Amino acid sequence: MTNKNLEILRHSTSHVLAEAMLQLFPDAKFAIGPAIENGFYYDFDLSRTLTPEDLSVLEKKMRAIINQKKSFEKSELKIDEAIKKFEELSQPYKVELTKDLAEAGEKKVSVYKTGDFVDLCSGPHLESTGEISADAFKLTKISGAYWKGDEKNKMLQRVYGVVFPSKAELKAYLTMLEEAAKRDHRKLGKELDLFHFSELVGGGLPLYTPKGTIVKEELQKHIEGICRKYGFQKVSTPSLAKVELFETSGHAKKFQEELFHVTSEKKHDFVLKPVQCPHHTQLYASKARSYKDLPIRYMESDKQYRAEKTGEVGGLSRVYAITVEDGHTFCRVDQVKEEIKSLINIIKDFYSSLGLWENHWVSLSVRDYAHPEKYIGDSKDWDLCENILQEVSDEMGLKAKKCEGEAALYGPKLDFMFRDAIGKEIQIPTVQLDFATPKRFELEYVNEKGEKTAPVMVHRAILGSYERFLVLLIEHFAGAFPLWLSPVQVTVLPISEKFKKYAHKIKDQLLEENLRVEVDDSDESLGKRIREAEKQKIPYMLVVGEKEEKEKTVSVRARGQREQRTVSAKDFISQIKKQIEDKA
Numbered sequence: 001m002t003n004k005n006l007e008i009l010r011h012s013t014s015h016v017l018a019e020a021m022l023q024l025f026p027d028a029k030f031a032i033g034p035a036i037e038n039g040f041y042y043d044f045d046l047s048r049t050l051t052p053e054d055l056s057v058l059e060k061k062m063r064a065i066i067n068q069k070k071s072f073e074k075s076e077l078k079i080d081e082a083i084k085k086f087e088e089l090s091q092p093y094k095v096e097l098t099k100d101l102a103e104a105g106e107k108k109v110s111v112y113k114t115g116d117f118v119d120l121c122s123g124p125h126l127e128s129t130g131e132i133s134a135d136a137f138k139l140t141k142i143s144g145a146y147w148k149g150d151e152k153n154k155m156l157q158r159v160y161g162v163v164f165p166s167k168a169e170l171k172a173y174l175t176m177l178e179e180a181a182k183r184d185h186r187k188l189g190k191e192l193d194l195f196h197f198s199e200l201v202g203g204g205l206p207l208y209t210p211k212g213t214i215v216k217e218e219l220q221k222h223i224e225g226i227c228r229k230y231g232f233q234k235v236s237t238p239s240l241a242k243v244e245l246f247e248t249s250g251h252a253k254k255f256q257e258e259l260f261h262v263t264s265e266k267k268h269d270f271v272l273k274p275v276q277c278p279h280h281t282q283l284y285a286s287k288a289r290s291y292k293d294l295p296i297r298y299m300e301s302d303k304q305y306r307a308e309k310t311g312e313v314g315g316l317s318r319v320y321a322i323t324v325e326d327g328h329t330f331c332r333v334d335q336v337k338e339e340i341k342s343l344i345n346i347i348k349d350f351y352s353s354l355g356l357w358e359n360h361w362v363s364l365s366v367r368d369y370a371h372p373e374k375y376i377g378d379s380k381d382w383d384l385c386e387n388i389l390q391e392v393s394d395e396m397g398l399k400a401k402k403c404e405g406e407a408a409l410y411g412p413k414l415d416f417m418f419r420d421a422i423g424k425e426i427q428i429p430t431v432q433l434d435f436a437t438p439k440r441f442e443l444e445y446v447n448e449k450g451e452k453t454a455p456v457m458v459h460r461a462i463l464g465s466y467e468r469f470l471v472l473l474i475e476h477f478a479g480a481f482p483l484w485l486s487p488v489q490v491t492v493l494p495i496s497e498k499f500k501k502y503a504h505k506i507k508d509q510l511l512e513e514n515l516r517v518e519v520d521d522s523d524e525s526l527g528k529r530i531r532e533a534e535k536q537k538i539p540y541m542l543v544v545g546e547k548e549e550k551e552k553t554v555s556v557r558a559r560g561q562r563e564q565r566t567v568s569a570k571d572f573i574s575q576i577k578k579q580i581e582d583k584a
């Protein structure tokens with residue numbers, strides 16, 4: 001099924017839900033019911049609060065409506081006729097929406113009817129409710145939602161549902177959700193002691209524990225190592241800037257509601273950076289540049305700040321302070337193509353090392369051709385950029401799918417999508433071409449003819465934000481990080497008190513080799529300590545007793561395996577050092 005058809009299926013099912021709701025609550029007031037990822041929701045104003053039991057009643061009614069194969073009847077009404085109709089039906093939200101359309105200059109609206117349910121809707125829908133599989137949908141959740149998303153308005157009740165073309169797809173999705181709940185990063189993050197949220201610091205502001213910090217730093221070292229091979233240099237810029245910087249870049253307008261303003265008694269007036277790009281333009285502008293200097297590539301892993309809605313922050317997925325692995329290339333037009341190829345190779349190197357590259361697809365995200373006003377820059381530049389990306393896709397065999405309306409504010413981009421271990425789609429890496437920003441900042445270099453010319457800016461994200469990436473990794477590996485990323489790589493377990501000293505001697509040897517090692521010499525039984533190490537998902541346990549001490553060996557037990565093998569401490573060290581180096 002195409003994306004468009006899926007959207008029609010999802011949205012049409014929301015009408016079926018609304019009709020079922022009307023049967024259950026004849027005085028229900030209807031707000032909106034759009035399609036969303038994997039399903040739909042509908043917002044209702046009801047005489048009482050819904051309970052989980054209501055959901056199964058509604059599902060039953062929905063099945064009946066589907067089996068009755070009701071058609072979606074469309075009629076076009078003049079706007080004042082539509083207002084009158086919704087007034088007669090006592091549907092104040094629909095009246096308000098219709099009036100909004102009138103204010104926006106609409107003269108006519110379309111109205112859809114299924115059974116007794118009449119909805120203001122631009123469509124399209126299925127022909128009949130019978131096209132929905134009665135066993136391929138499920139109502140999943142009830143939550144509160146403000147009318148028009150505004151806290152000053154009335155709180156409505158939102159019912160969420162999922163729907164798929166077939167029962168098998170619904171089942172696969174529900175299994176995936178179950179598995180995802182087991183791997184939930186909030187749960188595992190706590191069990192593995194990776195990060196913490198403090199009431200006093202505030203929600204949306206994660207604190208990384210020593211273990212979480214190790215994972216973050218290992219990721220940073222890895223990505224920077226790869227980028228350095230492709231000519232990136234590390235820079236460091238402050239979190240604050242004058243708002244003028246972002247006015248020039250256009251971000252002040254784009255992120256208007258997401259900007260944090262920082263003021264002081266001493267009349268300072270700054271904003272916290274929502275993105276890194278404008279700061280990097282100023283490093284480029286710090287010197288006169290010649291065509292021979294290009295490309296110039298900067299990378300920086302630093303915090304960026306977004307004033308998300310208070311109710312929307314949660315876990316690491318949405319936070320106020322995100323640590324972004326960001327980078328920009330400034331180059332000549334004739335270098336753009338090669339540069340993009342390099343950036344794609346960086347993405348490939350990085351995601352291959354995590355076993356994610358095999359399962360990817362690429363989107364060539366271009367303009368919404370019907371609404372050029374949404375973007376900045378010349379349309380000539382846009383054409384050129386879109387063509388270059390298409391050529392790169394062809395030459396590298398990326399088979400990028402053209403997605404209209406998905407471009408960035410300043411240019412088209414290539415977006416990479418992956419599937420994690422449980423089939424969840426993740427969109428992180430992106431390569432974006434930008435002719436507009438350098439012009440806005442009047443960046444230039446002297447070309448071969450001695451003329452001043454604007455460079456091209458290429459934005460790229462490889463791992464994106466460390467927070468979201470950590471969520472991905474925790475859930476993908478179910479907490480069992482590869483050896484090179486594990487906060488504790490080895491734990492040494494003396495079988496009794498008598499072998500504590502030898503255990504610590506082994507630990508010191510490993511520490512000397514920069515390995516991350518602990519000794520668990522607590523009074524618990526060996527069995528219990530092994531179980532604890534398994535729960536902490538530590539890659540290697542070294543069990544040591546009399547035989548090991550005498551022979552200067554260790555008994556190695558690898559994560560997820562029951563059998564042990566005995567090797568000399570020296571061999572063990574060289575084996576795992578090799579494994580870490582290979583990122584195996």
Ligand SMILES: [Zn+2]
Binds near residue numbers: 015112119122
């Ligand atoms: Zn509709």
Ligand SMILES: [Zn+2]
Binds near residue numbers: 276277327328459460
């Ligand atoms: Zn950027």
